[in-house]
Amino acid sequence: MKIRKIIIGLIAVTLFSGCDDLFEPALENYRDKDAMYDEANYALGILLNGYTRIPVNGWSFSDVATDDAVSNDRDNGYRKLATGSWTSNSNAVDQWTNGLAAIQYMNMMLEESDKVKWSEDENLRRMFNDRTKGEAYALRGLFMYYLLQAHAGRTADGTLVGVPILEKSLDTNSAFNLPRATFEECMQQLYTDLAKAEELLPLDFEDISSDAQIPEKYAGINKEEYNRVFGAYSRLRITARIAKGVRAQAALMAASPAYEDDSNTTTWEKAAGYAADVLDLIGGINGIDDNGWTWYCNFTEIDGLKEGGNPKEILWRGGISDNRDLETDNYPPSQGGRGRINPTQNLVDAFPMENGYPIGRTEGGYNSNKPYEKRDSRLKKYIVVDGTTVGPNTDEVINTFGFSMYDAINQSDYATRTGYYLRKLLREDVNLDALTANTQRHYKPYIRYTEIYLAFAEAANEAWGPKDSRRGYSAYDVIKKIRERAGICRGTADPYLDECAADPVKMRELIRNERRLELCFEGFRFWDLRRWKVDMNKLNETARGLNQLDGSFVDLEVENRIYKEHMYYGPIPYNEVLKWDALEQNVGW
Numbered sequence: 001m002k003i004r005k006i007i008i009g010l011i012a013v014t015l016f017s018g019c020d021d022l023f024e025p026a027l028e029n030y031r032d033k034d035a036m037y038d039e040a041n042y043a044l045g046i047l048l049n050g051y052t053r054i055p056v057n058g059w060s061f062s063d064v065a066t067d068d069a070v071s072n073d074r075d076n077g078y079r080k081l082a083t084g085s086w087t088s089n090s091n092a093v094d095q096w097t098n099g100l101a102a103i104q105y106m107n108m109m110l111e112e113s114d115k116v117k118w119s120e121d122e123n124l125r126r127m128f129n130d131r132t133k134g135e136a137y138a139l140r141g142l143f144m145y146y147l148l149q150a151h152a153g154r155t156a157d158g159t160l161v162g163v164p165i166l167e168k169s170l171d172t173n174s175a176f177n178l179p180r181a182t183f184e185e186c187m188q189q190l191y192t193d194l195a196k197a198e199e200l201l202p203l204d205f206e207d208i209s210s211d212a213q214i215p216e217k218y219a220g221i222n223k224e225e226y227n228r229v230f231g232a233y234s235r236l237r238i239t240a241r242i243a244k245g246v247r248a249q250a251a252l253m254a255a256s257p258a259y260e261d262d263s264n265t266t267t268w269e270k271a272a273g274y275a276a277d278v279l280d281l282i283g284g285i286n287g288i289d290d291n292g293w294t295w296y297c298n299f300t301e302i303d304g305l306k307e308g309g310n311p312k313e314i315l316w317r318g319g320i321s322d323n324r325d326l327e328t329d330n331y332p333p334s335q336g337g338r339g340r341i342n343p344t345q346n347l348v349d350a351f352p353m354e355n356g357y358p359i360g361r362t363e364g365g366y367n368s369n370k371p372y373e374k375r376d377s378r379l380k381k382y383i384v385v386d387g388t389t390v391g392p393n394t395d396e397v398i399n400t401f402g403f404s405m406y407d408a409i410n411q412s413d414y415a416t417r418t419g420y421y422l423r424k425l426l427r428e429d430v431n432l433d434a435l436t437a438n439t440q441r442h443y444k445p446y447i448r449y450t451e452i453y454l455a456f457a458e459a460a461n462e463a464w465g466p467k468d469s470r471r472g473y474s475a476y477d478v479i480k481k482i483r484e485r486a487g488i489c490r491g492t493a494d495p496y497l498d499e500c501a502a503d504p505v506k507m508r509e510l511i512r513n514e515r516r517l518e519l520c521f522e523g524f525r526f527w528d529l530r531r532w533k534v535d536m537n538k539l540n541e542t543a544r545g546l547n548q549l550d551g552s553f554v555d556l557e558v559e560n561r562i563y564k565e566h567m568y569y570g571p572i573p574y575n576e577v578l579k580w581d582a583l584e585q586n587v588g589w
Helices: 003-011 033-037 040-052 077-085 096-115 122-151 183-200 223-230 240-255 268-282 292-297 299-303 325-330 345-350 378-382 449-464 475-485 495-501 504-518 525-531 574-579
Strands: 069-071 314-323 341-343 440-448 543-549 552-559
Touching (some): 033 040, 033 096, 040 122, 077 552, 096 122, 122 183, 122 223, 122 240, 240 314, 240 440, 240 525, 292 378, 292 440, 292 475, 299 440, 314 449, 345 504, 345 543, 378 504, 440 449, 449 475, 449 504, 495 504, 504 525
Antiparallel strands (some): 314 440, 543 552
């Protein structure tokens, strides 16, 4: 492990890289950790370092390593990973060093927080201390989830293992040659941390209006004092509600086929229950946001966000920034972009017809000569297809087929390789023209409620079947609502959904497909395919495109996927296994 390097970094001020603005005065010299006891802002830097390490702070586009997308960037790490270059010392999805470093910081925070002079006032000091430790427990649980997702696997004897469990901070005298704990032990540690976080944190950071709303454990404190610590000022930090969401994410992963094991106690029933616990806080099935599927382009909603507030669709998000980075990277070249992420024909084919039937079913009415007509409305909302527009110039049609200039397949380094460009995530009121270029507000969701609804649907179907409503709603209810808001059979019967609901296996495939569509380009499919342990033929499905030559559509094989059986699980970094003989590598790496 690189834990020794992490420790050295902790002793040095470089521990706080990227957080210099948090310190008063600015850091100029190396300082001992004892300095944190009298300087709350200095101590806070340790905690906030965990936030800066959250891997979903930015867009990864790991979809490029799946059947959903390719990139025209030859140096894209996920493109290399998918095409034969994934090794234990070249790993685009590695979280080992980042995750263990974050846990080291959180351990230090938990050990030292009681000694920090958070406030001269004892009541405020206690509340600040509780909040800090609650956040540290929650973040420690969160990073355990990311570590397991990226590195859990099976050793040569078939044992399902996770990562070393670190409950105390390490110093230069600590033992570093630590074995990996079992997957079950890691999950139990995660659950314990999240439970402790919920005990210490409020459900949300919101101002209260009267002393009567103060929790009993803080009796004697007034609402002004409470709001100073747990009020709206602290929005976007991790809360008890968010901890519940992380638990639901982790349990869905753990209940999945890739982690089936006699030692694993996380069942589909538990996963469904944890997701329902989150959803019940927003009214269950009635909490689904009708505009949640277009969260990224609800411009009035985004532009109106203030003081860390969330749209209805969002459980947790990062901050808001004004930029045009996504548009610069992904607009077609005729609009000034680089066209980096190219959706595949595989994904386009996954969008059903507007009546809900797959394109392969005659009931759907699919016309191969007019492939984009009468399709699920999410198709054109998420993907730029030939003959449509994108961006503020609504007079300029994007021609992705044939041999036209700029936007046609493979016409330049910035042109599409598949016949499609990305539309989802982009703000089309961004102009990239050199004379009129502008920026717009963007934010990155960490957890969307749609993700939790889909987690419930998947787990509930596996645990109880499609229509069991023991939590007040069923997998069927969730999927019908999600399809309806996209315009499929709105207000009427959904015959294909009803057909699937008669068979849990068919329902499973429909739920997985809805998850694929709703969460496309948001960094889920790479991990979903692995936790589902799909057939190797599916994992290696060739990324396809579409072109039109002489009036006829031509199917293209764009990029082969080169995955091997052991690649359902990611590796431990090669150098770590060389350094520490107690670490056992996942089989095959």
